[in-house]
Amino acid sequence: MKLNRSFNTQQSKQYISYCYKLFCILLIIFSALSSASPLQDQTQLRRYYQEHFPNLTLKDYSNGIYAIDPVARQSWQAIEEFPPYENAIEQGERLFAAALPDGKQYADCFDNKGMGIANTYPRWDTAKQIVVTLAAAINECRAHHHADELAYNQADMLNVLAYMAYTSRGKPINVVVPEKDENALQAYEQGKAFYYQRQGQLNFACATCHIQNVGKKLRAEILSPSLGHTNNWPTYRLKWGEMGSLHRRFAECLANIQAKAYPEQSVEFRNLEYFLSYTSNGVPISGPSVRK
Amino acid sequence: MIKLMAKSITLLLSVTLLACAATLEKESGQKAETGKEIAFSRNKGNCLACHEIEGGEFPGNIGPPLKELPKRFKNKQQLREQIRDATRFNPETSMPPFGKNKILSAEEIDLLVDYLWSLQ
Numbered sequence: 001m002k003l004n005r006s007f008n009t010q011q012s013k014q015y016i017s018y019c020y021k022l023f024c025i026l027l028i029i030f031s032a033l034s035s036a037s038p039l040q041d042q043t044q045l046r047r048y049y050q051e052h053f054p055n056l057t058l059k060d061y062s063n064g065i066y067a068i069d070p071v072a073r074q075s076w077q078a079i080e081e082f083p084p085y086e087n088a089i090e091q092g093e094r095l096f097a098a099a100l101p102d103g104k105q106y107a108d109c110f111d112n113k114g115m116g117i118a119n120t121y122p123r124w125d126t127a128k129q130i131v132v133t134l135a136a137a138i139n140e141c142r143a144h145h146h147a148d149e150l151a152y153n154q155a156d157m158l159n160v161l162a163y164m165a166y167t168s169r170g171k172p173i174n175v176v177v178p179e180k181d182e183n184a185l186q187a188y189e190q191g192k193a194f195y196y197q198r199q200g201q202l203n204f205a206c207a208t209c210h211i212q213n214v215g216k217k218l219r220a221e222i223l224s225p226s227l228g229h230t231n232n233w234p235t236y237r238l239k240w241g242e243m244g245s246l247h248r249r250f251a252e253c254l255a256n257i258q259a260k261a262y263p264e265q266s267v268e269f270r271n272l273e274y275f276l277s278y279t280s281n282g283v284p285i286s287g288p289s290v291r292k
Numbered sequence: 293m294i295k296l297m298a299k300s301i302t303l304l305l306s307v308t309l310l311a312c313a314a315t316l317e318k319e320s321g322q323k324a325e326t327g328k329e330i331a332f333s334r335n336k337g338n339c340l341a342c343h344e345i346e347g348g349e350f351p352g353n354i355g356p357p358l359k360e361l362p363k364r365f366k367n368k369q370q371l372r373e374q375i376r377d378a379t380r381f382n383p384e385t386s387m388p389p390f391g392k393n394k395i396l397s398a399e400e401i402d403l404l405v406d407y408l409w410s411l412q
Contacts, residue, residue, distance in 0.1 A: 201395055202388040203379070213354050213386055219341045220350040 038177045038188055042279045045211075049225050052215055058172075061228030062286040068215055069222045072292065085162060085236040085288040088155075088243050092163025095156060100145035106160070109141035118161075118168035119231075119285045122175060122274050124184040131187050131270040135161060135245065152264040158234045158243040165233065165287030172284050173231055175277040191275030194268060195226070200259025209253075230277045232289035239292065246273060327407025330400050331358075337396060337404060342387065346411060354386055359411045372405050 036044070049056070056067055066073040096106050096114065107113035111120075121134035132140070138160055139149040150157040177188045198205045209218065210226040217223075233246040240248075247264040250272060254261040262268045330336045332348055339345060342354035351357075365371045374381065376391030390396045396404070 201393050203393060204386070204388070208386050212384075216354050217352040218354060219338075219352050221352075 038185070038278055041192065042281060045227060045279050048211070049214070049227050053225075058227075058282050059284055061225060061280070061283045062231050064228060064232060064289075064291065065222055065224040067228075068224065072222070076290065076292070079238075079290050083236075084238075084290055085234075085243060088159045088162035088234070088236070088288055089166045091155070092159035092161070092166070095160050096163050100142065100147045102145045104145045106138070106141055109144065110137070114164060115167045116171055118165045118287070119171040119173050120175065122270065122277055124176070124178055124181060124187070124274075126178070126181060126184075129183050130267070131274045133265065133270055133273055134164060136265055136270070138164075152245060153248060155243070158245065161234050161245070162243065162288040165285055168285045169287070170284050172282045173277055173280050175274070175281055177274075177278055187271045188274055188278060190268075191271035191273070194272050195275060200254065200257035202257040202259075204257045204259075206253065226276060226279070228280050228283040230273060230280055231283050232286045232291070234287060235289045235291045237291050243288065327403040327405075330396065330404050331407060336400065337390065339404075358408055361408050361411065368405050368409055371408065372401060375401050375404060 046058070049061075053068060060067040063073075063076075066076045099105060111117050118134055121137065122131045123137075124130075125132045135152055135157060138157065142149055150160075178184045195206045198208070206226070209223050210229070213223050214225045215222060230246060234243045235249075236243050237249075245264060247266075247269045250269055251261040251264075328347075331339045331345060334341075339358065340348040340351045342352045344351040344353070344357035346359065361371055365374070374387075375396075377389040378385045378387035379389055379392075388395060391398065391401055
């Protein structure tokens with residue numbers, strides 16, 4: 001297809017680096033197709049990003065795009081001086097302490113009275129055979145104590161999540177895929193397949209942007225790594241002008257490629273979160289956060 | 293007399309021809325304008341999302357800069373195929389299949405091809 005390509009050294013260097021990148025990408029895609037263990041996925045992804053960003057440590061990935069985009073990082077740091085999510089933490093603390101209809105509190109539902117545990121979600125529920133995200137666990141707690149469920153995109157839910165994340169800041173994500181549970185592994189695999197599945201009119205996979213083209217510019221936007229994508233939630237997104245959830249962000253990325261989106265806390269999104277969280281193990285919680 | 297008539301007919305003919313050529317010229321100029329709009333517009337080609345194109349603001353860098361394409365493609369048809377369905381040439385490509393997935397119509401792709409072909 002391409003004719004008369006004469007190479008000078010600059011071009012051939014570029015060509016070699018291109019081939020190398022292609023090789024890495026093919027390796028990742030191949031490993032995505034062959035059934036590697038979750039731990040192998042995690043190791044391979046980390047290695048891939050390490051080669052891309054040799055100066056980053058695991059902990060840096062908690063700041064998403066701001067770890068790799070120095071320009072955006074500056075304005076973000078300025079906003080962090082008076083963080084727009086502070087109110088959410090305060091409201092969340094109040095809601096968290098309030099009594100549920102039967103006199104119990106959220107603290108009665110969680111390990112360590114709910115403090116510093118956001119990094120251990122989502123969890124596989126062996127009895128129910130589903131992935132339980134922290135948001136879903138909050139609603140399970142409410143149901144157990146005879147309170148109505150909270151809507152996942154509403155302030156009360158986001159505020160409780162913000163407070164619980166805040167008490168977990170700095171704690172490395174520690175999500176488990178129980179090895180002996182075939183269904184847990186299957187949920188993880190479904191999340192992974194979703195991540196690598198091309199979809200929508202524009203024919204992108206999540207991985208096309210956040211793995212294959214990580215660090216490159218899509219128009220003026222630099223693409224962030226998937227590593228750490230689950231650690232900064234909920235977030236106050238300037239574009240939204242309010243707090244929002246991880247699943248809302250999933251839906252937005254899907255809408256951008258004209259693909260079918262799923263409701264918050266759908267099985268698809270829970271499994272996706274399971275895969276992303278597991279492969280992000282070790283990245284410290286930084287939620288609630290602010291993003292542009 | 294006949295000579296004169298012949299002369300004026302030739303003159304007339306050449307004037308019309310010239311005029312035709314001029315409109316053709318103008319038309320392909322207009323074409324390039326629309327092709328450019330399709331390339332730049334976010335809800336059309338949005339090629340700038342991934343490619344540097346002369347005169348385009350905030351280009352992405354996922355694909356190579358779009359210039360001097362006649363040097364890289366044998367003919368317009370091959371360029372058209374790349375835009376219609378880039379996955380044919382590279383299954384792992386990030387480039388959306390604009391024709392195959394009906395993101396752009398065949399006419400829009402033709403306009404794009406003419407425009408891109410003219411870029412230095």
